[in-house]
């Protein structure tokens with residue numbers, strides 16, 4: 281198949297999919313004047329999140345970053361504490377740790393599923409920390425280690441049994457960043473329901489969107505009450521304007537929640553669509569030399585929120601960055617993974633514990649268009665464009681192998 285020079289229209293990386301009751305619900309807010317941070321849709325949205333995640337309580341917030349900030353506060357992280365967090369992540373959770381005056385310690389990713397590496401976590405706690413003055417402290421900094429913040433990246437869960445068991449062993453809180461993982465399963469249960477507290481985001485590129493929005497889910501009802509209090513300016517008396525402490529204006533508005541309710545009604549369908557997109561990529565790309573496909577662990581059900589491959593320059597014929605530029609010139613939007621946090625100028629003063637795998641992944645990763653509404657013809661164009669970029673068709677033919685089961689442990693490159 282010859283590949284046209286450019287796509288007939290621009291193919292975005294991940295566009296929101298607004299369908300169903302969105303217009304009806306939002307119009308109702310406009311018609312009734314319930315547009316701000318109080319209203320029936322906020323309550324309904326929190327109820328729907330509770331149900332979708334299978335957690336006892338949910339508190340809606342104005343975005344995922346604020347959800348993380350509040351989750352850290354209610355789970356007891358204090359100024360001067362340390363929090364062990366994935367280095368391979370979007371910057372928001374690491375910023376949130378700094379908002380509370382705590383210090384991130386950056387932990388590497390594992391190579392198979394690209395999530396926080398529990399072995400590195402244990403290694404750091406065992407060998408770089410000790411109990412002193414009644415607390416677990418980082419030997420080097422002397423600061424108390426308070427919590428672990430694993431980030432479930434790209435729609436796939438981290439190994440939570442291992443992380444929770446390490447947390448139990450060392451007496452640490454676990455705050456999950458599940459912002460990219462709504463609807464994913466870990467060992468048969470919903471991501472965000474295995475630990476005590478987790479956060480979601482509903483910004484424009486997430487599997488469902490409220491325009492901007494987030495949620496804290498928790499099994500601790502006291503934390504839920506405290507989170508609701510802190511996100512509404514810590515208001516004790518709304519008539520006399522008495523505020524018990526320094527709070528935040530972090531609530532979701534009724535308009536956003538209305539959109540969120542309509543979006544949540546579509547969640548199951550959107551997940552199926554994301555999985556179908558992933559399956560088509562797996563099927564089509566597995567034979568390209570130098571391409572490593574995104575994997576799904578046998579214990580996981582990924583939502584493939586952001587379909588990502590690794591490109592090995594030598595076999596593929598060009599680097600992931602060069603491929604990004606070539607694809608952009610054809611009207612295809614792709615993107616690399618985030619600069620790992622140990623390289624970020626914003627967090628260069630934080631401790632990083634051996635982050636080689638994150639560097640390795642960062643150099644190779646390329647996220648491909650995977651909007652819920654991606655047309656098959658557009659996906660075919662992406663696939664054919666990637667094939668044509670691959671340096672040597674001869675090499676490709678020599679290495680052709682029988683396609684394996686779509687979600688088996690296929691790894692190449």
Ligand SMILES: Cc1ncc(COP(=O)(O)O)c(C=O)c1O
Pocket residue numbers: 343344345346369370372373431457459460481482483492493494
């Ligand atoms: C891993 C991760 N954490 C946190 C956030 C922050 O969410 P928000 O943009 O809603 O503040 C995002 C997404 O933006 C994210 O991808």
